[in-house]
Amino acid sequence: MLILSACGSTETPATPDLKADVAFAQQMIPHHEQALEMAKLVPSRSSTDQVRGIAERIEKAQAPEITQMNEWLKQWGAAPKNDHEGHDMSGMMSQDEMAKLEKSSGTEFDRLWLDLMIKHHEGAVAMAKTELEQGKDDNAKKLAQAVIDGQQKEITEMKDLLRTM
Numbered sequence: 520m521l522i523l524s525a526c527g528s529t530e531t532p533a534t535p536d537l538k539a540d541v542a543f544a545q546q547m548i549p550h551h552e553q554a555l556e557m558a559k560l561v562p563s564r565s566s567t568d569q570v571r572g573i574a575e576r577i578e579k580a581q582a583p584e585i586t587q588m589n590e591w592l593k594q595w596g597a598a599p600k601n602d603h604e605g606h607d608m609s610g611m612m613s614q615d616e617m618a619k620l621e622k623s624s625g626t627e628f629d630r631l632w633l634d635l636m637i638k639h640h641e642g643a644v645a646m647a648k649t650e651l652e653q654g655k656d657d658n659a660k661k662l663a664q665a666v667i668d669g670q671q672k673e674i675t676e677m678k679d680l681l682r683t684m
Contacts, residue, residue: 537595539653543646543663544588545600546608550643551581551588553611557636560620564628569680573636573673580669584662591659610642630684633677640670640677 554577561574592599612620612635623631643666650663 536655539650540656540659541592541595541597543650543654543659544592545597546646547643547666548585548588548592548599550608550611550639550646551585554581554636554639554643555585556617557612557620557632557639560628561632564624565632566625567629567680567684569676570629570632573677573680576673577636584666587662591656608642609645610639612639626684630681633681633684637674637677637681640674644670644674 558574558577561571565571565574589599616635620628620631620635647663647666647670651660651667654660654663
């Protein structure tokens with residue numbers, strides 16, 4: 520009986536106090552993965568050096584964050600959620616939006632990419648603020664603050680760039 524009861528779901532953190540931290544990592548990983556998917560479209564479709572630069576910075580920042588959050592989930596005894604099919608997280612693109620983005624190029628792509636990435640970043644900022652309010656893990660809270668700081672700056676940059684197009 521004890522063996523069976525010990526085989527619980529990997530979705531529950533080993534330490535109940537880290538429930539908000541686990542939720543943050545489980546949600547932010549697929550959120551970041553979608554941002555990377557969006558960034559990978561830029562080199563072959565964008566006509567703007569500024570958009571290419573933003574996409575490069577997103578890749579450089581978010582890929583290591585995904586690795587770090589996956590490590591935390593392992594340490595916490597929780598499994599990553601590899602499910603962003605529902606697109607129910609704040610700022611996530613729908614399949615239709617992704618298809619439209621994939622079919623566009625040039626200035627049309629740049630405008631659409633910026634608009635969608637602004638919304639995507641705003642969603643990440645909202646999730647990071649929730650982590651700051653509810654999280655317990657100091658490292659997760661530091662990452663949440665870094666997400667807020669970095670992505671707020673990029674939101675401003677992207678909005679300014681959109682105004683010039």
